[in-house]
Amino acid sequence: MFSLIPTAYAAGEGISVTLKPYIIGELFGVPITATLLTTWLTMALLIVGAVVVRHRLALVPGKLQSVAEMIVGGVFDYMSDVLESRAMAMKYFGVVMTIFIFVLALNWVGLLPGVTSIGFNHEGHFTPLLYPAATDLNITLAFAIIAFLTIEIAGFATLGFFKYAHKFINFSSPLAFITGLIELISELARLISFSFRLFGNIFAGKTLLVVIMFFIPYVVPVPLIAFEVFVGFIQAFIFAILTLFFIKLAAAEHQH
DSSP: OOEEEEOHHHHSOOEEEESSOOEEEEETTEEEEHHHHHHHHHHHHHHHHHHHHHHTOOSSOOHHHHHHHHHHHHHHHHHHHHHTOHHHHHHHHHHHHHHHHHHHHHHHHTTSTTTTTSEEEETTEEEESOOOGGGSHHHHHHHHHHHHHHHHHHHHHHHOHHHHHTTTOOOSSHHHHHHHHHHHHHHHHHHHHHHHHHHHHHHHHHHHHHHHHHHSOSSTHHHHHHHHHHHHHHHHHHHHHHHHHHHHHHHSOOOO
16 A cells, blocks of 8 residues: 655654554454545544434425435436436435545545544654545445446346356357456456545545645645545545446447
8 A cells, every 4th residue: 555644744854654553552453544544434434423413304305315315316316318218316326425435434534633643652653543534445445336236236137147148258269268358357457447536536635634734734725625625525426436337338238
């Protein structure tokens, strides 16, 4: 995992780039990293938020509930139009919406004050307790695997096992075999594209913020943080919308 943090405040060594995760402890022999702790914190915040919202639901919605219902209803209608089926939209709405909300929350929690700056010194090096989760390739790869499995399950569930597998394994002609092989490779490549796109954008943004805050603190980072809030939203949207479109492609009939 790549990570970057200004250690000058702790050790006077300037900006340090490391090629290993920030391990803050172990649980039953499993290393606990700062990015994993940030993920757990984000999950806790989302669960608490969901419980609070659930208990505040009313038959006569207020302004906030009306806006939330409009957004949820709009997203569902959009998915129904893309998938051309309200039944399919109902099946995959939860996954796509959860990916968007979770990735968005991870990106925005990573910008909160204290993230990357609160930690402890260990053997002369500063170790943060919290670090932006999407800067850990393991986290983004986990999201990519979930999206990949959802896409493949959608294909098998809609077309059937043999019909969907026929997209990738086709011996009817040499050209069909090569085309299927290319499609299989492109299907597996989504794991890399999904994970590295999110990782690269968030890591690059965090790196820029750290460098700017180290050399020109207080004023200049403010517009950059606002820009990173927007980038965090865009990356969550792209991850979710690509998952939706690939579900559509997986469920489509194969055209020779």
